[in-house]
Amino acid sequence: MILHPSGLFNNHAKSYKRISAFPLASAMGAEIRGVSLSSLDDEQFLEIEDALHRHKMIYFRNQDTSLADQENFTLRFGAFGVDAYTPGTAGHPNVQKVVKEADTRVKMIFGSGWHTDSPFLPRPPAISILFGVDIPPFGGDTMWANSQLAYEFLSETMKKIIAPLRVHMSARNVLRTIQEINSSPEASKLGSMNLSMEDQRGMIEGSFHPLVRTHPATGAKALFVDYTYASGIQGMTEAEARPLLDFLVNHITQPAFTCRLRWEKHTLAVWDNRSCLHQAFNDHDGYRREMYRTTVLGEAPF
Numbered sequence: 001m002i003l004h005p006s007g008l009f010n011n012h013a014k015s016y017k018r019i020s021a022f023p024l025a026s027a028m029g030a031e032i033r034g035v036s037l038s039s040l041d042d043e044q045f046l047e048i049e050d051a052l053h054r055h056k057m058i059y060f061r062n063q064d065t066s067l068a069d070q071e072n073f074t075l076r077f078g079a080f081g082v083d084a085y086t087p088g089t090a091g092h093p094n095v096q097k098v099v100k101e102a103d104t105r106v107k108m109i110f111g112s113g114w115h116t117d118s119p120f121l122p123r124p125p126a127i128s129i130l131f132g133v134d135i136p137p138f139g140g141d142t143m144w145a146n147s148q149l150a151y152e153f154l155s156e157t158m159k160k161i162i163a164p165l166r167v168h169m170s171a172r173n174v175l176r177t178i179q180e181i182n183s184s185p186e187a188s189k190l191g192s193m194n195l196s197m198e199d200q201r202g203m204i205e206g207s208f209h210p211l212v213r214t215h216p217a218t219g220a221k222a223l224f225v226d227y228t229y230a231s232g233i234q235g236m237t238e239a240e241a242r243p244l245l246d247f248l249v250n251h252i253t254q255p256a257f258t259c260r261l262r263w264e265k266h267t268l269a270v271w272d273n274r275s276c277l278h279q280a281f282n283d284h285d286g287y288r289r290e291m292y293r294t295t296v297l298g299e300a301p302f
Ligand code: SIN
Pocket: 098, 110, 111, 112, 117, 128, 130, 141, 142, 278, 279, 280, 281, 291, 293
């Protein structure tokens, strides 16, 4: 069912003392102004955290943020998360460089396809932070979809059906595509994705998580299912689970629940993987895109 804004859409900005929030779309997202992330104080941080809970994805323009500043900002939310795919940047093991060179031609880039970050882990990243350093003149946008709002729009009957279900999150399909890319001449241009067999086994085995998860800070419920990793439902056959997973992913990612960010050099975005899905686009062949990414360790979803 294609939905249009109704009374459940509530992305208006709160009035803060030390920051200003400017909503991006009806469903989610907001630009935060009036702060420099390299010299943040505690009161500003608490307002930023509140804005993140409210808008699910927030972004800051014109930030003069070093990798150390990004690390410090990340650590205000909690301990660094695990990144299953990349080893980190020299001297900054918890900062992942995400780059696509101008001359790279590949069928998949890091972050493509609607997903929540690394949900095959027992404790997937709660929050992801991405800083833009080199931005193509067009393309390379990121989209998000509000999985809390999507949950609220389900019928009470559907909510009851899915309440006890556990979704199997596995990296099987992603690893298959990475393997294909690794055996092509473009492999070196995507950055290091050399995963040991043991790592890959764990990522394929994945984790079973509640299909409806509860946000630890707000108590709000959200759908925890995506296109890239959700590969089954505990106790259901593939034929039973697939249509339900497809329905839920299509429901979350319909246009009314999304927002889209046009990156600029030195834009920093923060999103809550417990409340939204996101995807990057492989649509800027001929132009370089370089980003730096950190994550915050999440709880075991409940
Ligand atoms: C990601 O999925 O974490 C990366 C998104 C992007 O590069 O836009």
